[in-house]
Amino acid sequence: EAGVTQFPSHSVIEKGQTVTLRCDPISGHDNLYWYRRVMGKEIKFLLHFVKESKQDESGMPNNRFLAERTGGTYSTLKVQPAELEDSGVYFCASSPVGGMSSYNEQFFGPGTRLTVL
Amino acid sequence: GIQVEQSPPDLILQEGANSTLRCNFSDSVNNLQWFHQNPWGQLINLFYIPSGTKQNGRLSATTVATERYSLLYISSSQTTDSGVYFCAAQRTYSSASKIIFGSGTRLSIRP
Numbered sequence: 001e002a003g004v005t006q007f008p009s010h011s012v013i014e015k016g017q018t019v020t021l022r023c024d025p026i027s028g029h030d031n032l033y034w035y036r037r038v039m040g041k042e043i044k045f046l047l048h049f050v051k052e053s054k055q056d057e058s059g060m061p062n063n064r065f066l067a068e069r070t071g072g073t074y075s076t077l078k079v080q081p082a083e084l085e086d087s088g089v090y091f092c093a094s095s096p097v098g099g100m101s102s103y104n105e106q107f108f109g110p111g112t113r114l115t116v117l
Numbered sequence: 118g119i120q121v122e123q124s125p126p127d128l129i130l131q132e133g134a135n136s137t138l139r140c141n142f143s144d145s146v147n148n149l150q151w152f153h154q155n156p157w158g159q160l161i162n163l164f165y166i167p168s169g170t171k172q173n174g175r176l177s178a179t180t181v182a183t184e185r186y187s188l189l190y191i192s193s194s195q196t197t198d199s200g201v202y203f204c205a206a207q208r209t210y211s212s213a214s215k216i217i218f219g220s221g222t223r224l225s226i227r228p
Binding site for chain 1 (some may be wrong): 147148150152154159160162165167203204206209214216217218219220221226
């Protein structure tokens with residue numbers, strides 16, 4: 001079974017440009033999460049999809065960030081325009097349908113390292 | 118929300134030594150996970166351990182849910198064990214929601 005995949009693994013852009021990150025969750029996982037670690041700080045939650053719906057977007061830092069999950073499969077996270085403080089590692093995670101304790105584990109992808117110059 | 122605290126913040130050891138990393142959480146949890154962020158930034162799932170003990174090779178973890186802490190043990194450390202170790206918790210009665218990460222323990226293994 002394939003794990004969570006993210007693309008690209010590394011992106012270097014200039015301030016003001018646009019970048020789109022992609023996440024493919026584990027097949028059949030309805031829950032998809034985005035997290036990020038910036039400036040070597042803590043890993044922070046960004047948002048949570050259940051299928052194609054945004055369940056919780058309380059962690060999105062501002063309106064320069066737009067996440068989508070069309071069709072409830074893969075998700076994209078667009079940063080437009082990128083700022084210096086957006087540099088960091090962006091992680092995607094997925095989990096199966098909730099309701100049972102054994103299904104609460106979140107499976108993380110390898111991350112996308114974003115560098116804004 | 119739930120608070121997750123890790124200790125120590127930094128740990129420097131010689132290759133071959135054993136180490137214990139601690140994670141305290143402020144509320145009852147139904148998800149407790151340990152991760153290793155390697156020097157390339159990748160986040161590696163180590164354990165899903167809301168309670169009990171698990172072992173995987175040189176690594177093992179124990180969560181005492183009633184006392185709200187978890188421990189990660191690394192035996193016979195190798196230089197490849199270096200990196201930042203995170204624990205993350207999800208509060209009970211909050212299924213399929215975000216997990217809260219601790220600030221991490223930076224482990225450096227010297228050859």
